[in-house]
Amino acid sequence: MKRLLSGNEAIALGAWEAGVQYASAYPGTPSTEVLESLAQYAGVKAEWAANEKVALDAAAGAAFGGARALAAMKHVGVNVAADSLMSLSYTGVNGGLVLVSADDPGAFSSQNEQDNRNYARFGKFPCLDPADSEEARQFTRLAFDISEMFQCPVMVRSTTRLSHSKSPVEVEMPEGPRERKPLPPFERHSDKYVIIPAIARRRHPEIEQRLLEIAEWAETAPVNRIEWGDRSLGIITCGMAYQYVREVFKGFSILKLGMTHPLPKRMIHDFAGQVEKLVIVEELDPIIEEQVRAWGIEVVAGKEFFPLYGELTLARVREGALKAGLPVAPMPDQVEPLSEVTIPARPPALCPGCPHRAFFYNLRRHRKKVVVSGDIGCYSMGVLPPFETMDMLISMGASIGMAHGLKQAGAQEKVVATIGDSTFFHAGLSPLANAVYNKSNIVVAVLDNRITAMTGGQQHPGTGITLQGEEGKQIDIGPVARAMGVEHIWEVDAWDVKAVDDALKAAFAVEEGPSVVVVKGACVFTPYYQRRPTVAVDLDTCTACGNCFRVGCPAILKSDQTHPKTGKPKATIDPLLCTGCTVCLQVCPVDAIYETGGEEA
Amino acid sequence: MTQQKNFLFVGVGGQGILTASDIAAQVGLDLGLEAKKSEVHGFAQRGGVVESHVRWGPTVGSPTCEKGTVDFLVAFELLEAARWIEWLRPGGTVVVNTQKITPMSVSVGNAVYPPEAEILAALKERAGRVVTVDGLALAEQAGTVRAVNTVVLGALSALLDTPAEVWEKAIIRRVPPKYADANREAFRLGRETAKET
Numbered sequence: 001m002k003r004l005l006s007g008n009e010a011i012a013l014g015a016w017e018a019g020v021q022y023a024s025a026y027p028g029t030p031s032t033e034v035l036e037s038l039a040q041y042a043g044v045k046a047e048w049a050a051n052e053k054v055a056l057d058a059a060a061g062a063a064f065g066g067a068r069a070l071a072a073m074k075h076v077g078v079n080v081a082a083d084s085l086m087s088l089s090y091t092g093v094n095g096g097l098v099l100v101s102a103d104d105p106g107a108f109s110s111q112n113e114q115d116n117r118n119y120a121r122f123g124k125f126p127c128l129d130p131a132d133s134e135e136a137r138q139f140t141r142l143a144f145d146i147s148e149m150f151q152c153p154v155m156v157r158s159t160t161r162l163s164h165s166k167s168p169v170e171v172e173m174p175e176g177p178r179e180r181k182p183l184p185p186f187e188r189h190s191d192k193y194v195i196i197p198a199i200a201r202r203r204h205p206e207i208e209q210r211l212l213e214i215a216e217w218a219e220t221a222p223v224n225r226i227e228w229g230d231r232s233l234g235i236i237t238c239g240m241a242y243q244y245v246r247e248v249f250k251g252f253s254i255l256k257l258g259m260t261h262p263l264p265k266r267m268i269h270d271f272a273g274q275v276e277k278l279v280i281v282e283e284l285d286p287i288i289e290e291q292v293r294a295w296g297i298e299v300v301a302g303k304e305f306f307p308l309y310g311e312l313t314l315a316r317v318r319e320g321a322l323k324a325g326l327p328v329a330p331m332p333d334q335v336e337p338l339s340e341v342t343i344p345a346r347p348p349a350l351c352p353g354c355p356h357r358a359f360f361y362n363l364r365r366h367r368k369k370v371v372v373s374g375d376i377g378c379y380s381m382g383v384l385p386p387f388e389t390m391d392m393l394i395s396m397g398a399s400i401g402m403a404h405g406l407k408q409a410g411a412q413e414k415v416v417a418t419i420g421d422s423t424f425f426h427a428g429l430s431p432l433a434n435a436v437y438n439k440s441n442i443v444v445a446v447l448d449n450r451i452t453a454m455t456g457g458q459q460h461p462g463t464g465i466t467l468q469g470e471e472g473k474q475i476d477i478g479p480v481a482r483a484m485g486v487e488h489i490w491e492v493d494a495w496d497v498k499a500v501d502d503a504l505k506a507a508f509a510v511e512e513g514p515s516v517v518v519v520k521g522a523c524v525f526t527p528y529y530q531r532r533p534t535v536a537v538d539l540d541t542c543t544a545c546g547n548c549f550r551v552g553c554p555a556i557l558k559s560d561q562t563h564p565k566t567g568k569p570k571a572t573i574d575p576l577l578c579t580g581c582t583v584c585l586q587v588c589p590v591d592a593i594y595e596t597g598g599e600e601a
Numbered sequence: 602m603t604q605q606k607n608f609l610f611v612g613v614g615g616q617g618i619l620t621a622s623d624i625a626a627q628v629g630l631d632l633g634l635e636a637k638k639s640e641v642h643g644f645a646q647r648g649g650v651v652e653s654h655v656r657w658g659p660t661v662g663s664p665t666c667e668k669g670t671v672d673f674l675v676a677f678e679l680l681e682a683a684r685w686i687e688w689l690r691p692g693g694t695v696v697v698n699t700q701k702i703t704p705m706s707v708s709v710g711n712a713v714y715p716p717e718a719e720i721l722a723a724l725k726e727r728a729g730r731v732v733t734v735d736g737l738a739l740a741e742q743a744g745t746v747r748a749v750n751t752v753v754l755g756a757l758s759a760l761l762d763t764p765a766e767v768w769e770k771a772i773i774r775r776v777p778p779k780y781a782d783a784n785r786e787a788f789r790l791g792r793e794t795a796k797e798t
Contacts, residue, residue: 004623004626004630004638005628019784056678059648067712069788081626132637132664160641161639161665163666164639164640164641164664165635165637165639165640165664166626166638166639166663166664167636167639168630168635168636177741180713213743241662243662243663244663247663248663305649313663313665313667314663314665314666314667315667315668316666331669331689332667332668332669332670332690333620333669333690334668334669334687334691335669335686335687335689335690335691335727335728336726336727337687338683338686338687338723338724340713340722341683341715341719341720341723342713342715343680343683343684343715344680344704344706344707344711344712344713344714345704345706345712346613346648346649346650346680346681346684346704346705346706347704347705347706348648348649348682349648349649349705351648385705385709385711386709496774549709549710551710552705552709554648554703554705554708556708557703557710558707558710569710575686
């Protein structure tokens with residue numbers, strides 16, 4: 001039966017078909033659904049890890065023990081796991097080990113556009129680049145075989161467009177439940193899995209040899225294929241770019257590379273020799289192009305026409321081809337651009353009821369005397385209006401380290417690090433220990449919303465619920481900070497505007513060592529978020545001061561009524577959006593906002 | 602129906618656009634065509650703009666459409682129809698739910714939501730056909746405000762030479778059983794409205 005599966009669902013299906021026994025991931029758009037989907041299959045132990053390195057380490061341990069294992073992460077997650085990844089290329093595996101890297105060309109949901117095919121080249125292991133869901137499934141299956149055949153980790157590289165597109169997959173429905181069997185007794189190979197210098201030195205030449213053997217295998221493996229057409233033009237492409245190429249360069253010859261590292265040299269030479277002109281279309285970095293040019297093969301159009309940055313699309317491939325003077329159909333006719341109507345922007349905003357709102361409202365009021373070091377999560381929206389209260393943000397967990405360094409270097413302002421609960425467990429523990437150890441006078445605000453929110457609501461060590469639904473211990477952030485030696489700790493209700501402000505002020509007054517403020521309140525998308533009766537504005541009392549607009553709630557709108565003297569609009573609240581969190585009510589200086597006492601929102 | 606059909610579903614996070622586009626892709630598959638769809642998750646969804654591409658055809662390469670090739674722009678929100686109109690193929694059709702969702706830029710007073718008449722005039726100026734539906738009212742009439750996306754699909758289905766049963770089946774498979782009847786009604790109301798315009 002044909003079913004529409006997303007690239008991520010297809011990767012999970014392929015892994016299951018390959019008999020994967022253990023899988024681990026840290027959530028990250030666009031990779032998250034790989035594990036969410038895999039967790040549904042019987043016989044697979046699928047887990048959320050505290051971070052990507054832990055996920056890969058866990059998969060490595062499972063693979064050393066003989067299990068087929070998978071770790072999935074977004075592109076920048078591989079940076080976190082890279083230390084282990086590089087060594088795993090040296091150790092090799094026992095059971096197949098597959099790393100799914102979901103890159104984000106276009107940076108739809110990321111801090112950069114890094115091309116993780118570079119890791120395959122860097123780490124000297126193979127990389128498979130599927131172009132649709134059917135390939136995502138087949139390549140993932142194949143990846144386990146290659147891993148075992150050549151004794152190396154194998155990267156299955158997806159992109160946002162592949163991960164989040166659905167295309168038909170031929171699915172034989174999984175037969176009945178597959179039982180989880182214990183592993184056979186551990187086969188000890190300390191000369192293989194203990195990568196001390198002597199062994200690393202011995203392994204390196206073997207790894208170089210391995211790469212040559214994989215390249216030789218790739219010369220004839222069906223993972224790379226040629227679609228012959230008009231030979232006046234030949235296009236080498238891979239991954240999602242193939243889909244744009246086959247539409248834009250209709251009828252011409254295509255070499256579609258399913259494995260983008262290592263490359264099949266003879267196959268590429270042969271292809272180039274049989275076409276009049278050679279074009280290379282790949283998303284982001286010129287991984288294929290640089291190698292092909294280094295082999296002395298002439299390329300008439302590559303990165304100078306198909307940019308190094310941004311997601312490729314049909315339009316960008318067509319545009320590049322036209323600029324290069326290649327014989328493709330012109331850009332489609334378009335309707336007249338909109339000029340008579342101005343379209344207001346629709347930036348993302350903290351949701352109505354969001355537990356981060358009161359915190360950023362308060363922090364903004366201390367804006368002049370604080371520098372705010374942010375982190376990855378919904379609260380990165382603290383940089384947007386109306387809060388505009390974030391001064392730096394680079395990567396997961398970096399908020400605390402950056403705050404620390406800035407303060408230690410002599411910053412005169414109060415320095416506040418804002419970090420979420422999931423991010424705290426991901427990469428916040430070490431920098432907090434570092435701040436205690438080196439005695440920096442920073443304020444660490446942990447915005448504990450009881451979920452990994454930005455990626456759609458995944459559990460983590462602080463919630464104690466596993467990916468496959470088992471309940472266990474919740475690791476409480478306040479006591480963790482205390483055990484690390486933080487002496488000043490406040491835990492406050494996220495929706496109590498005054499309590500949050502009091503805690504911030506008290507933390508600012510601390511003169512030595514780090515302090516921690518845990519702002520506790522569940523994300524509105526969690527089942528344990530408590531909706532309350534909606535609130536409304538009494539327009540007679542409202543003075544149009546605008547203070548409630550400063551909490552940045554999508555439920556608070558400008559009303560048709562204006563203040564007679566100032567002419568400013570009074571506020572109104574959309575009862576369909578309001579969740580009754582009362583933050584606006586608390587900041588209203590004239591008590592014009594009241595609880596309706598009606599039905600729960 | 603053998604030729605290529607390109608759909609672009611747009612609106613605001615939380616409006617059920619991803620489900621609606623899933624259903625439209627499934628209908629393509631059920632009609633015996635190849636079908637692909639594509640969407641973007643994550644940061645953009647928090648009250649931001651949501652876009653989802655659906656393509657049907659004998660074969661489909663790219664899961665996203667090219668600007669100027671969209672046969673049906675299906676907008677779940679009035680302003681979003683205007684924002685995405687440039688993707689429409691000249692002579693293409695706009696299906697627009699006339700619901701308005703105020704963007705933060707407007708509610709904080711940095712921008713103005715253009716009047717409905719101006720937006721519709723601009724759409725009509727550019728599209729071969731503009732079909733408006735009051736999705737919220739019709740969904741309420743059908744029994745649940747959660748069925749706005751089904752109303753819109755009903756309207757879209759009327760503009761395509763496709764049997765209603767295929768759509769209904771695909772919709773019912775995706776909604777909770779207790780809302781099945783309301784969704785059937787919502788689909789019918791949407792379909793009737795589009796036939797009348």
